[in-house]
Amino acid sequence: MPDTILPPELVRKAQDVVAANRRAGRTIAVAESCTGGLVSAAITEIPGSSEVFDAGFITYSNGMKNEVLKVSHDVLDTFGAVSIATAWAMAQGALEKSHAHVAVAITGVAGPGGGSDNKPVGTVVFARAERGSSPDNVVADMRHFEDNGRGGVRLQAALVALDLLLPDSPVP
Secondary structure, three states, X not given: OOOOOOOHHHHHHHHHHHHHHHHHOOOXXXXXXXXXXXXXXXXXXXXXXXXXXXXXXXXXXXXXHHHHHOOOHHXXXXXXXXXXXXXXXXXXXXXXXXXXXXXXXXXEOOOOOOOOOOOOOOEEEEEEEEOOOOHHHOEEEEEEOOOOOHHHHHHHHHHHHXXXXXXXXXXX
C-alpha cells in the first residue's frame, strides 16, 4: 500500500475502483459536497489513477452547486442541498462538465451541526449517472450513517461513493 495519511480501507477501495475501471476501459468523475474532496484524494492516491480519473468537483456551497454543476436554484430551494434531486443534478452536472463515462455525487450532513429532524447528522445522499444512459437511469439513494463524528460520517460516505464507482455496482 502506498505511503498515505488516508485510512487504509479507503485506499484499498480506491485501488479496487482504479483497477476495475481500468479493466472496463472507462473514466470516472466525482461531485463532492460533504466529503470535501476525500473521494478524489483517495482515487488520486493510487499510482496510475490518471488513466481513469477525469475530474473531481468540490461544490460545497449551494452557489457553487448551481454555478459549476448547474444544479438549479429551484431544486436547491425546493428540496435542499441534501436531497436525491440535488445529488441527481450534481451527478448529471459532473458528466456534462467532464469527459467521464460515469459520475458519482455525494451530498450530506457530516456534522457536528447542520442536522435537522428530517435530515439528521449522518444523512448522506448519493447519485450515479452514466454517459449515454437516460437521465431517468440515474441511481440515487439516501443513507443514514451513525453519527460517529464528522470524520466517521465522511469516511462512511466516501466508501459508499467508491463502491458506486465500481462497474456494475448495485444501488447503495
